[in-house]
């Protein structure tokens with residue numbers, strides 16, 4: 001039961017976007033840039049964005065050498081290069097849109113720790129650099145083993161080090177706040193605590209159904225176009241899409257005086273990643289030791305993986321340094337048969353951009369641009 005005023009002023013939008021992660025907010029802004037007079041609404045089920053964008057590690061990354069070489073085992077070269085290029089383009093666009101200061105972006109570089117069993121990778125860097133040169137514009141990967149001691153790694157795990165010259169780091173909280181602030185400034189409405197349960201489409205409009213616990217009734221909103229940016233949670237709305245959720249575990253230490261590491265680091269084909277932030281070490285990963293347990297959309301800690309992270313933190317990252325854990329959390333990623341995100345028109349009114357995998361920070365802005373480009377077709 002709606003009032004005349006509610007019906008008139010709150011129930012129609014030109015464009016509705018579901019999901020206020022990096023993709024949803026960026027898509028809303030792309031729509032505003034294209035259709036400046038239009039009324040745009042973002043619907044987010046959490047009190048604030050609650051999937052991956054506010055829970056990640058803030059790596060502005062394109063893929064480690066071992067990860068890209070692994071991709072090349074089962075993906076054509078052209079596809080691997082195209083995805084690398086999309087990540088790079090997305091990062092460039094994000095930095096231009098928000099500015100480095102607003103997102104805490106620093107080009108402190110990235111490194112990959114190479115174990116005994118991966119040492120052959122060093123022989124393949126020339127091949128990777130040649131392949132990626134047209135996109136990177138420089139050698140993307142350089143041997144850097146002379147820095148192992150400088151970072152305090154001791155060489156227990158890291159037998160070699162590779163520098164990643166295209167990567168940077170950012171503060172994911174600042175990035176998401178900046179995206180929300182900019183969207184609001186542009187006149188985009190963002191409603192949080194608004195879970196979409198489904199939608200219907202007719203020739204003239206799309207009706208979006210939103211849970212409204214306060215009124216104990218569903219709240220139908222009409223729009224001309226709907227863009228679904230719900231990443232790992234998309235199956236609720238589009239059950240036939242190829243999406244498997246993958247939870248990621250993270251921990252962060254208290255401040256460590258004299259911390260030697262700077263920048264971002266990967267190891268074990270990208271399954272583990274750590275960085276310095278505010279004088280602390282943020283460390284995440286380990287999904288590969290319990291794939292089945294982490295194939296869930298439930299935001300919860302996994303004790304086995306958290307214990308593995310603690311052990312690797314003690315033995316590989318901070319072998320000689322006292323440290324304490326300040327906080328732990330988990331977030332949900334989306335994976336599928338390929339590493340490509342799904343960017344698709346489901347009709348001339350319903351669009352989707354989701355399944356960003358484990359490297360959506362750099363890619364998110366470009367994926368949003370791509371889905372909004374489909375609105376013109």
Ligand SMILES: Cc1cc2nc3c(=O)[nH]c(=O)nc-3n(C[C@H](O)[C@H](O)[C@H](O)COP(=O)(O)OP(=O)(O)OC[C@H]3O[C@@H](n4cnc5c(N)ncnc54)[C@H](O)[C@@H]3O)c2cc1C
Pocket residue numbers: 018019020021022023024043044045046048049050051052053054055056057058059060061194195196197229230231232233234236247248249250284330331332333353354355356357358359360361362363364
């Ligand atoms: C632990 C972890 C570490 C990561 N580290 C990195 C990293 O360092 N670098 C990197 O590049 N990538 C990283 N990623 C991946 C990256 O965070 C994601 O690829 C990216 O944030 C995906 O953005 P998104 O907007 O597509 O999805 P999300 O951020 O998940 O946004 C989807 C939004 O949709 C909302 N939603 C879902 N269903 C509904 C519904 N029915 N109604 C309304 N709202 C709904 C959710 O609440 C959520 O806010 C990491 C991810 C995790 C989990």
